[in-house]
Amino acid sequence: MTNVAKRTFDTLVIGAGGGGLRAALQLADAECHVAVVSKVFPTRSHTVAAQGGINAALGNVSPDNWHWHMYDTVKGSDYLGDQDAIEYMCRSAAQLVYELEHAGVPFSRLDNGKIYQRPFGGQSREFGKSQATRTCAAADRTGHALLHALYQQNLRAKTHFFDEFYAVDLLKDADGYVLGVLAFEIETGEPLVIEARTTLLATGGAARIFQSSTNALINTGDGLGMTLRAGIPLQDMEFFQFHPTGIAGVGNLMSEAARGEGGYLLNAAGERFMERYAPNARDLASRDVVSRAIITEIREGRGCGERRDHVLLKLDHLGADVIKQRLPGIRELAMRFAHIDPIERPVPVFPTAHYMMGGIPTDRHGRVVAPAMFGPEEAVPGLYAVGECACVSVHGANRLGGNSLLDILVFGRAAGNHILEYLRDNPYPRETPPDALEVPLQRLRRWERPGKGETVYRIREEMRSVMERHCGVFRSGDLMTEGIRKVEELHDRLQHAVIHDRSKVFNTARIEALELENMMEIALAAIISAQARQESRGAHSREDFPERDDDHWLKHSLYFMEGRRMDYKPVRLKPLTAETFAPKARSY
Amino acid sequence: MNEVNRVRWRCRRGMLELDLVLARFVDRYYARFTPDQKRLFGDLLTLPDNDLWDMLTREEVPGADEEMAPLLRLLRRC
């Protein structure tokens, strides 16, 4: 302990995306001494990639209210979302958006000067009757605008930033209090202990565990790995949202706009196959329906290309003018990443992992909760989590577009407020026990081991391909049993892998090794949770259990790393003030 | 080694598209760069993600300086 440098703050935030920065701002504005750690420069967090916008029932375009938004979110979640948290989120939404406006986010405007809103899938008026228009946007760069505004506000409020520091593991004492983190500075490789009375995880999602993913390379779920290693379970990890049209082999998003403008999907026989799966909505059916149809076509041998491993998105019939005018961004992506000009030829596409609904279990104050002596949801003292890494749970089995940016802001602020209370009640730091650092330091040193062995890269790519094949859009018991065995094998092989770069300065190989350790634990959590859940709900779709089964499975999964075992806890069906939305068949 | 490692880490971005293009670019060209080109590329990497993406995808970038032009041409090919 003595030879590792140490810094002390009131509170520590790990992650500088929208979730982390919103929480930090709440704290810094209250004169709290707050530090934010981020492995990349804060404004390069994945939040910048969000283009669509953020949901709030402002009613600027058509009548709307939070109660309808709440209904849509509960239904979208396939009734697995916690209704108290969902009510809280939807009721806070308008205020959060106005706060953002004051923080400097340049929202697009209607002619009357009010904030512009656009319609998104899954939004309704009067509890499912007609389409609502609820998504607030700053042109096509809402996430970017939001992140930059929050960063500037944090600089003003004197938040301390540790840019390009990699957080390795949480530090705990014998009573289970979380006391901070062991990190290292990427530039020098030097370890640093950051102590704080509270630690907030805001490390983002982990959709990189799948071969095909829309997520940036940094989305390796480090906070989830840290949580598991601290003995805390992960919740609902079987629920990952797949987007039907990623560019085959690359994974990045060909947005729904392509099909909205009249593009459609073809199989190897040149057949417009969505007509068979969704005779009315066809290519514009919901994301999960289209994803499943694509996989079925490929499985039944009607995939395209030499390896018959994708389908085609046809746009050329729209004509060069329409494509150039209305879909220039999509054309650019196709030309760059598929080397195909959609004006001339169709683009190979394949479903791609997009969003992680599960994560670190929290309550609606952002407190991390786990089963303990007196019940399934006892707070872990000193530990909070918000954003895509957390499972509060507002998205349940399926997230609605535009609800994630809302989630990270609402619960970022809520966690900030609760942390202030905690700090008032716990004014004195607890001592870090001398042995708390031992295991995390060993993890770091393990990658300095010389010798021969497999590369991290190879194991990572194999893992991502196993997850895709065995735990992707379609799942079945046998397929997953085999998948679990394969991931377990890869997990063991990783223990013997080596990296050849043993330098200290900007050792990206070591970071990738540490990231893979996290991804491997998350992959196990996802596939083991998925194999255990014997029903189909939201994004989790089982061929051997095709129906939702509320009698047995209206409950949250909890996965523990130790013993790789499952536990369950009830869904919170009782909202704060509204009436419960009782589970109904989910149809659109 | 250190220098290219530093550049590689700074090519980790918030958008997958940039991750991919920048990694290809570094693999193909970085080793052959002159110190001036390396400095210019370093400057580019300090831009916000969306601005950088615009520079790589728009044919003409108003205000982009002459010095940067050859580098951008290479990047657009990645």
Ligand SMILES: Cc1cc2nc3c(=O)[nH]c(=O)nc-3n(C[C@H](O)[C@H](O)[C@H](O)COP(=O)(O)OP(=O)(O)OC[C@H]3O[C@@H](n4cnc5c(N)ncnc54)[C@H](O)[C@@H]3O)c2cc1C
């Ligand atoms: C292509 C795309 C488009 C999207 N569009 C929308 C949209 O229109 N609307 C919407 O609501 N949602 C959208 N989403 C989802 C939404 O963008 C994300 O869920 C959300 O931005 C996550 O924010 P976050 O704050 O939780 O994490 P991130 O923004 O992912 O930030 C994570 C932070 O943690 C840090 N970090 C991670 N690990 C470590 C470590 N070991 N040490 C130190 N720091 C670490 C990172 O550096 C980063 O700062 C989209 C997602 C994608 C992929």
